[in-house]
Amino acid sequence: MSNEESGSEDENDWLDLDLGQPAAIERKTLFEEQPLNLDTEKSIQIDENVIREKKPAKKASLKITAADRKIRLQIHQMHLLCLTYHLCIRNSWCNDKVLKNLARFVPPGIKASLHCSPQKSQMIRNKSFHQALVALTEIWKRHFKIIRNGLRRPWYGALQNDTLGCEPVSKEDFLKAAKSLEGDRDMGCQLFVSLLRSLDIPARLVFSLQTLSFRFVGASAEGQSPQTSANFSQDSLEYLFSPNPSDVSPAAPKRRRTLKPTFSSSSPIRASPAVYEQQLIDSPKPVFWAEAFNTSMQKWVCIDPFGDASSVGKPSRFEPSSSDPLNQMAYVFAVDSHRYLKDVTRRYTSHYYRIMRNRLEIFPFGSDWLNSFLSKLKKPQEMYRDSDAIEDAELLRLEQAEGIPKNIQDLKDHPVFAIERHLRKNEVIDPKKSCGRISTKKGVEFVYPRKYVRLVFSADRWYRKGRIVKPGAQPLKHATDKTKGNIPLYAEDQTDIYTPKPVVADIVPKNAYGNIDLYTSNMLPYGAYHCTHEFAEKAAKLLEIDYARAVTSFDFHKRMSRPHYTGIVTSKKFKEALLQVAEGIEWIQEEENYKQNVKMGVQLWKRILSGLQIRQRIMEEYG
Incomplete structure (x- = not known):
C-alpha cells in the first residue's frame, strides 16, 4: 500500500470520528465488558440513543404561511x-x-454652452448642451471625493446584523458636505443636482428605490444576502473591509473536519475594522442620479456625475444586472425643483414587465394603491405642459414597444404574454390564438396573449359561487384528484345563474341534509326571508313554523370541511312575527343574565363581609 493510499484512509478516519458528542463514549454498551448471551431466541438489543445520534439531523424547512x-x-x-x-x-x-455657491467651480464657457442662444439651430444647441454636461461631470468628479459607501440593496439578514445600514444625515451634515465636497456617492449626486439648479437649468433628482422585497426567493427567504457567506454575522466585517470581496472565505462545507486543524499563512487575529481604512464597495450602477432638461429637444437628459462620459443621455446604461446584490431596479422616481414626483421606471429598464414581478402591480390591488399614492405627489393636471405630454407619450411608447421575452423565466407571470407550461391548475387558454413562438429545450412553444387566459372551476365550485353548469357544456380542462379522480372544469360563460326553487305553502326547500345553501344572495328562494338574528332558530321553534339553517360557507381545518351556519331561512310572511319573538327572547335572556350577575355580586359581597368579620374577630382575640 502506498503512502498516498494510507494517507487517504487516515483522512477518512479523521473525518468519520466525531468528538462533538462525548456522552457517547461513556456508554456501558460500548466500552464495559458484558456477559455473553447465547440465547438465539432473543433479538439483539441496540441502544436506540446511539442509533438516534448516528442519524443525520433533518434540516429545518422554511414554512412560509x-x-x-x-x-x-x-x-x-x-x-x-x-x-x-x-x-x-x-x-x-x-x-x-x-x-448656489457650488457654481463657482464652473467656467464661464460651460455656462454659456448650457444656455446656448435660441437663434442657433436645434442641432447646434443640442450638441452644445450635451458637451457642456459632459464637461460638467468631469469637473465634478475632480472636486468631489467619495469617502464612504452609499445606499444599497437591503436584505433581511443584513438588516438584523446592522452591517449594511447607512448613518443618518441631517441637513447640517449635508451643507457641510457641500463645503468640504466629500461624502458618499448618493450625496455627491444630490449636490450635483443643486449645482445644475444653481446654473438655472431645470434639474430633477432621480432615485432608484432599494426596497425590501415582498418575495421569498433564494437567500432572501432565509434572510441572507447571496454576496456573503452562510454565517453573515461572523463574516460580514471581513466582507465589508476586504479589498477584494471574492477573497472572503466561502461557506463551511457540510462535512466538518473536526480533528485536523489547518493553519493559514496570515495571522488569525483580526484587528478592529476601525484600524484599517474602509474599502468602498458600491454597485457599478448608481442609485441616485440627475436629469437635466434640454430645452432644444424638449426632453430630459440623464446624467451620472460619477459615471462614464458616454452614459450621459443613455438611459440603458443605468440599469443594473439582475445578479447585482447591491443594486436592484424596481421603482425609479424623479422629483423636480417644484417637488413634483414622477415614475420614470419605463425609461431606464429594457424589460419593464420583467421587473414588474418585484413591483406592487403584480397584485390585484397594487396598481390602485400605487396610483393613489403617487397622485398626491405628481404634478396637477392644470400645470401640465407640452414637455410633460411628450414625456408621457415617450414612456407609453417604451412600454408598448417591449415585445415577447426571449427567456422562458421572463414569461412566467408576465402581464401581457403567457405559455401553457406556466398556467395554473384552474387556468386555460381559450381561444388558442398564438401571437408568437419561442424556442426551448423541449422544442418550439406557442406564446399567447394574457387576455386569453381564463379561469375554470368545477361544477361544485361554481355552485358555491351561485352558478350552475349549462346542460351539455363540455369541460375545457380536467383536474386530477387523489380521491375524486378526474374533475371536469368549466369557464364562466359555460354556466348560468342559479335559480332556486321558490317557497310553496310556507315550506322552505331544503337540501339532502335538511339545510339550505345560501352562498350568494341570488340563492335565496323567492318568497323566503333570511333572518340572521342570534335567537332566530329558537323563535322559529316557538312559532312552530318551517325553517332551514342557512349554510353560507365552509370552514376547512385539518383537511376537513365543516359547514358554517349564518341564521335561518323562513317564509317571508313570518318575518315580523319572527323578529318580534326573537327580540323578546333576547330581552328575556338579558334579564336572566342581569339577575345572575346581581346574584353573583351579592354572593361576592357576602363573602367579602364574612371575611372582614372573621379578620376583625381574630384581631380582637389574638391581636
Whole structure:
C-alpha cells in the first residue's frame, strides 16, 4: 500500500470520528465488558440513543404561511413610503440657497454652452448642451471625493446584523458636505443636482428605490444576502473591509473536519475594522442620479456625475444586472425643483414587465394603491405642459414597444404574454390564438396573449359561487384528484345563474341534509326571508313554523370541511312575527343574565363581609 493510499484512509478516519458528542463514549454498551448471551431466541438489543445520534439531523424547512407573505408585503409598502419621503427630503435640501455657491467651480464657457442662444439651430444647441454636461461631470468628479459607501440593496439578514445600514444625515451634515465636497456617492449626486439648479437649468433628482422585497426567493427567504457567506454575522466585517470581496472565505462545507486543524499563512487575529481604512464597495450602477432638461429637444437628459462620459443621455446604461446584490431596479422616481414626483421606471429598464414581478402591480390591488399614492405627489393636471405630454407619450411608447421575452423565466407571470407550461391548475387558454413562438429545450412553444387566459372551476365550485353548469357544456380542462379522480372544469360563460326553487305553502326547500345553501344572495328562494338574528332558530321553534339553517360557507381545518351556519331561512310572511319573538327572547335572556350577575355580586359581597368579620374577630382575640 502506498503512502498516498494510507494517507487517504487516515483522512477518512479523521473525518468519520466525531468528538462533538462525548456522552457517547461513556456508554456501558460500548466500552464495559458484558456477559455473553447465547440465547438465539432473543433479538439483539441496540441502544436506540446511539442509533438516534448516528442519524443525520433533518434540516429545518422554511414554512412560509399566508401571514408571512402579508407581513412582508406590508413591510414592502411601508419601506416604499419611507424611501419616497427620503427622496423628497433630499430634494428639498437641494433647493437651499446656500448651495448656489457650488457654481463657482464652473467656467464661464460651460455656462454659456448650457444656455446656448435660441437663434442657433436645434442641432447646434443640442450638441452644445450635451458637451457642456459632459464637461460638467468631469469637473465634478475632480472636486468631489467619495469617502464612504452609499445606499444599497437591503436584505433581511443584513438588516438584523446592522452591517449594511447607512448613518443618518441631517441637513447640517449635508451643507457641510457641500463645503468640504466629500461624502458618499448618493450625496455627491444630490449636490450635483443643486449645482445644475444653481446654473438655472431645470434639474430633477432621480432615485432608484432599494426596497425590501415582498418575495421569498433564494437567500432572501432565509434572510441572507447571496454576496456573503452562510454565517453573515461572523463574516460580514471581513466582507465589508476586504479589498477584494471574492477573497472572503466561502461557506463551511457540510462535512466538518473536526480533528485536523489547518493553519493559514496570515495571522488569525483580526484587528478592529476601525484600524484599517474602509474599502468602498458600491454597485457599478448608481442609485441616485440627475436629469437635466434640454430645452432644444424638449426632453430630459440623464446624467451620472460619477459615471462614464458616454452614459450621459443613455438611459440603458443605468440599469443594473439582475445578479447585482447591491443594486436592484424596481421603482425609479424623479422629483423636480417644484417637488413634483414622477415614475420614470419605463425609461431606464429594457424589460419593464420583467421587473414588474418585484413591483406592487403584480397584485390585484397594487396598481390602485400605487396610483393613489403617487397622485398626491405628481404634478396637477392644470400645470401640465407640452414637455410633460411628450414625456408621457415617450414612456407609453417604451412600454408598448417591449415585445415577447426571449427567456422562458421572463414569461412566467408576465402581464401581457403567457405559455401553457406556466398556467395554473384552474387556468386555460381559450381561444388558442398564438401571437408568437419561442424556442426551448423541449422544442418550439406557442406564446399567447394574457387576455386569453381564463379561469375554470368545477361544477361544485361554481355552485358555491351561485352558478350552475349549462346542460351539455363540455369541460375545457380536467383536474386530477387523489380521491375524486378526474374533475371536469368549466369557464364562466359555460354556466348560468342559479335559480332556486321558490317557497310553496310556507315550506322552505331544503337540501339532502335538511339545510339550505345560501352562498350568494341570488340563492335565496323567492318568497323566503333570511333572518340572521342570534335567537332566530329558537323563535322559529316557538312559532312552530318551517325553517332551514342557512349554510353560507365552509370552514376547512385539518383537511376537513365543516359547514358554517349564518341564521335561518323562513317564509317571508313570518318575518315580523319572527323578529318580534326573537327580540323578546333576547330581552328575556338579558334579564336572566342581569339577575345572575346581581346574584353573583351579592354572593361576592357576602363573602367579602364574612371575611372582614372573621379578620376583625381574630384581631380582637389574638391581636
